[in-house]
Amino acid sequence: MYLYYLFALIIIGLDQLTKWLIEQSMQIGERITIINDFFYLTSHRNKGAAWGILQGQMIFFYIITIVVVIGVVVYMQKYAKTNRLLGVSLAFILGGAIGNFIDRLFRHEVVDFFDFIIFNYDFPIFNVADSALVVGVFLIIITTVLDERKERKENN
Numbered sequence: 001m002y003l004y005y006l007f008a009l010i011i012i013g014l015d016q017l018t019k020w021l022i023e024q025s026m027q028i029g030e031r032i033t034i035i036n037d038f039f040y041l042t043s044h045r046n047k048g049a050a051w052g053i054l055q056g057q058m059i060f061f062y063i064i065t066i067v068v069v070i071g072v073v074v075y076m077q078k079y080a081k082t083n084r085l086l087g088v089s090l091a092f093i094l095g096g097a098i099g100n101f102i103d104r105l106f107r108h109e110v111v112d113f114f115d116f117i118i119f120n121y122d123f124p125i126f127n128v129a130d131s132a133l134v135v136g137v138f139l140i141i142i143t144t145v146l147d148e149r150k151e152r153k154e155n156n
């Protein structure tokens with residue numbers, strides 16, 4: 001059970017370490033080519049949420065993040081014992097939400113650096129915490145679909 005919280009802690013550690021390294025070694029706006037025309041490390045700051053929406057609405061972000069964290073912990077306590085995939089998904093979301101929360105609390109902005117250009121579209125620059133959140137949301141959807149399919153089989 002506590003393995004999931006440890007997993008979330010590792011995600012937070014990895015997120016904060018990578019953000020610290022970017023802050024230490026790159027100027028804002030500086031870009032390092034990893035794979036030309038596809039993957040760059042670009043030091044970027046975002047005072048908003050995805051795609052820079054709601055710039056500067058830190059109070060809103062604090063509230064949403066606290067609601068997300070409480071929701072995840074409640075669900076973790078209730079369901080993670082029986083459903084491992086759900087536990088891992090919740091740990092991803094918990095780690096990601098807290099990772100960006102730390103940035104918003106101490107930096108009043110989020111450090112982003114993964115810069116992908118996919119089919120000529122420069123996808124918004126993101127970080128480890130965002131990736132964990134997206135993976136967590138994706139895994140929750142998979143878990144839900146799998147559960148429904150299992151229930152339907154049992155009922156038939």
Ligand SMILES: CCC[C@@H]1OC(=O)[C@@H](C)C[C@H](C)CCCCC(=O)CCC[C@@H](CC)/C=C/C=C(\COC)CC[C@@H](O)[C@@H](O)C[C@H](O)CNC1=O
Nearest residue numbers: 046049050051052061097100110112124125126130131133
């Ligand atoms: C990933 C959630 C964003 C993350 O939410 C958080 O912190 C949570 C815990 C708190 C938010 C205040 C609440 C969620 C708002 C919902 C939202 O935003 C719609 C999300 C759609 C999502 C599909 C699930 C697409 C993906 C986008 C991106 C990530 O691609 C991997 C681009 C990230 C870049 O714009 C980067 O600059 C963002 C910056 O790092 C700050 N990050 C946040 O606000």
